[in-house]
């Protein structure tokens with residue numbers, strides 16, 4: 001689990017903020033954190049290796065979005081910044097964008113959305129989660145935690161082997177090996193459960209479901225990602241994405257009914273965080 005050098009995403013909680021959630025399709029409250037990739041040599045921080053960004057986690061659906069740091073200048077003291085009630089300033093430009101998106105969503109529900117606006121909604125839904133496609137599960141685990149897990153597993157296995165050699169009781173070897181394997185499997189399950197990448201396809205599909213994009217439209221945004229050198233462009237498979245969108249449309253009761261039935265306008269959000 002531990003390696004000589006590793007990239008770790010350092011996430012520092014700041015407080016709460018507001019934004020438009022493409023999954024809930026309305027303004028929501030978000031947990032707000034500063035995130036930046038750092039290079040580590042064993043457990044020693046060698047400094048940042050990428051521009052910082054803000055990570056917004058929707059308090060309703062659990063979707064995690066990336067936003068530029070310039071949108072919310074953090075000028076609070078560190079003590080205030082770590083309070084869950086802290087609300088950094090949101091620039092007027094961002095407030096206007098939230099209002100514009102709410103207006104667009106109202107027009108979408110009324111089936112009065114301009115094609116350009118619809119294309120922009122599809123693009124934003126896919127780009128809001130683009131960075132998560134790049135993320136490896138281990139990136140959110142602190143190097144000290146990785147190092148500790150590696151030492152514990154090695155100690156259990158090595159200790160079992162030493163006890164076997166010292167006593168001739170092979171069950172001590174088996175016990176040490178089993179304990180090491182059990183801890184390794186538990187750690188992998190825990191690491192995977194913390195990784196947003198395992199949920200990002202559902203979030204993107206849920207955000208796209210009401211827009212019902214064609215494969216050509218998804219492919220066009222994928223090409224834009226590839227042109228911008230976003231790794232998510234390589235990860236997104238339009239045919240697979242369309243299947244997930246169809247599943248989400250069915251789940252959200254957005255599939256065209258045989259009889260006239262309006263799209264539900266109540267809260268669409270369901271928890272995606274489990």
Ligand SMILES: [Zn+2]
Pocket residue numbers: 021022023024025028058059060061062063269
């Ligand atoms: Zn949401």
